[in-house]
Amino acid sequence: MTFPKISRNDFIYYSKDTKGEAGRAVYIYPSLIPHLYSLISPASHEWNSVLAFIRGFTSASVDAGSYDNIENPGRHFKLIAGFEVYYIVMQSHPDQDVSPGIYVTDIRKTLLGDGKSSGLYKVKKRGGMLSSMPYGKSEVLDKGLFVNGLEADIASAADAALDRLRKYGQAVDDWDNISFPMFYIPAEHCNELGRWVTPDTKHESAAEAAQKLAKVLSDTQGARKRENAVPLSWSVEGEGAEVLRMAIDIVKKDSGTKTLDKHTFKLFNPVVPRAGLSSMLKSIKELCADVETIAVVSKNTSSAANISLDLSGICGALNSLRNNEKSISHLSDMFSDLSADFQKAKKLLPGSDPDARPTFVEIMNTIASKPKW
Structure with a gap:
């Protein structure tokens, strides 16, 4: 079996209360911040549903109702509010630079198409x-x-x-x-x-x-x-x-x-x-x-x-x-x-200690300006 290869250094905690002190630790790619904005309106019900769903990984079942990858047994995605949340379940592993927890790697809109050819x-x-x-x-x-x-x-x-x-x-x-x-x-x-x-x-x-x-x-x-x-x-x-x-x-x-x-x-x-x-x-x-x-x-x-x-x-x-x-x-x-807000958020990410970086939610909160679209 092929197990997912990831590095803890590429991830940040989702929020202050998902650091594993009560329930599982939940990590997420910081690059998903602008990606999330591109998929979902911050004022929408879907936005709140997806964020609450990720937060719930601290205690919710990670297997029930999930879609699994046949080649990588640790990779899954779940459907929530018309979106697919992709994640990796990691246990302690001697060959990997990771901590146990849930690692959120992608968020996509659910679309199946109509079977027509391009x-x-x-x-x-x-x-x-x-x-x-x-x-x-x-x-x-x-x-x-x-x-x-x-x-x-x-x-x-x-x-x-x-x-x-x-x-x-x-x-x-x-x-x-x-x-x-x-x-x-x-x-x-x-x-x-x-x-x-x-x-x-x-x-x-x-x-x-x-x-x-x-x-x-x-x-x-x-x-x-x-x-x-x-x-x-x-x-x-x-x-x-x-x-x-x-x-x-x-x-x-x-x-x-x-x-x-x-x-x-x-x-x-x-x-x-x-x-x-x-x-x-x-x-x-x-x-x-x-x-x-x-x-x-x-x-x-x-x-x-x-x-x-x-x-x-x-x-x-x-x-x-x-x-x-x-x-x-x-x-x-x-x-x-x-654009200035995204650049400001990106400057918060570098640092030698992943645990000292701001959380995903903290970085989102620095994006203070309201989009004009």
Whole structure:
């Protein structure tokens, strides 16, 4: 059997009353602070439920109702208020630098998707009814293309695309008789880019979705070059930005595609957790693609925390692209206070003695400013 490998030095106590003096000790990754803000509104019932659930590990059963990892017997997750709380149960072990207790390693939103494959679809609205069908090719000669974020199913993604089209798209004569292309990303790919499942139940991965999206980028580039068409206008929502980042990285490594100058991007509530949004914007510039005048619009908690951690880098990257004063001003006005609070919280973490560090709850309490979203 393979046992989890973790280090006590990577964790902090959850709170003052979870240090093991009464019940089990509960530890947590400090990096989950901004992650938690990105998932759940601090004023919500779900926020209080998840925090109370973690606090309850001091005495609650850790096995009853848990989902277990077949390869690592100490790894589990439990469902609470629509979220999955991942944790490791550690006993004393001579080969590990850990203390006995519960180690919380991740928190994710529970989403199962609808079984649809990722890829290009044609969305049609006829008489008030929305439908979607495979697009049939990988090159797009329409005026725009929508990439969804975290949506329960393809119907919800199509609704979100239509809303964006109304607010930011081209003029349409008849909104009850319209069709447009959409690159659909199933919910399970947006949920931390893959579900925690056993090998026999895991199907298509986010990496495969990114490969498909990279082909759309490359094939559309070639088609629009041949047709001397104007750049394709992309509207990318939420976690779809992370899959787009992965696709752009694939294109950068493809020797056959030197440029993406037939593409321009708008990003709505972008969440790019792995490399960061600033890195993605720099890649867009390297490939000679562009961002539109309103490049980044962010008005929800998921992107707020993600952007706040990378605010200076994002504004710097936008400044190197054209006509982005509105985006820079918008992001600075919205998230400068939250960004400063996250940076302040991060400075509390270093220290040679893990037991002397502030607790998770204490660090959260230093984030005093109220988000403006």
